[in-house]
Amino acid sequence: MSEIENGHGLKRRREAITGLGDALRLLIEQATATEAPTEELLRAAELIRRAAAPLGERVRGRFETAAADDLLGGVRLYNPVTGAGSAFAPPLEIHRDGDGAVGTCTLGRAFEGPPSFAHGGVSAMLLDQMLGYAAGAAGHPGMTVRLDTGYRRPVPLYTPLRLTARVAGIDGRRVTVTGTITTAAEPGDVLVEATGVFVALRAEQARRLFGPVLG
């Protein structure tokens, strides 16, 4: 019997995944910001390789969902933007807000593009997720077919950010969603704005793209 077949086991595993994600994010932040002696870097690399080895002993294949995830219930612990278990995710926390969505996150050194500011691709990634969430929350989930981003001011690192998204229009299978990034302290001062187009998949497209995953 799988160790997570009862509810308690699942809760414990999700907490463990979140704990591992937190540790990995700390590692990435420290490893990116460090000016420690070279010997320390060599020692850390060896320790990290040793820590990674047992995790690699049982892994899932490309089309297998994580045992702790609930794909149809929207639980994606390794999503690279929102996933608590993802070393790569800030993670961005998103909530519904009226007819739209609001998100919060703080970006560390690993997301740096121009010195002391976020990489533009990172802003686009955050907004893609925000806009996709707002489309889904409005009952029109789809895949991104277009994402236009306008960079008005650089996005500062180590600063709490606020992101917004709301559906601007629906045209058949196409949903247009707009969104912004500001700092939490100055929500009226838009740093990045985006407009995305999301397309609802036809049944045949969903089968072709996700059949191997959904089974």
Ligand SMILES: CCCCCCCCCCCCCC(=O)SCCNC(=O)CCNC(=O)[C@H](O)C(C)(C)COP(=O)(O)OP(=O)(O)OC[C@H]1O[C@@H](n2cnc3c(N)ncnc32)[C@H](O)[C@@H]1OP(=O)(O)O
């Ligand atoms: C609380 C609930 C929460 C929910 C949470 C969810 C969070 C999830 C957040 C996830 C967020 C992250 C999300 C991600 O990261 S999604 C990952 C990134 N996106 C992709 O990989 C999508 C790749 N594209 C495709 O596979 C195809 O284009 C698909 C299959 C989507 C459509 O197939 P196809 O291309 O063959 O099209 P169609 O014949 O079916 O027709 C479709 C309609 O769309 C129009 N069209 C096409 N392209 C464009 C374009 N560039 N600009 C404007 N319109 C375009 C097209 O003209 C047609 O319109 P119409 O002629 O019918 O009027």
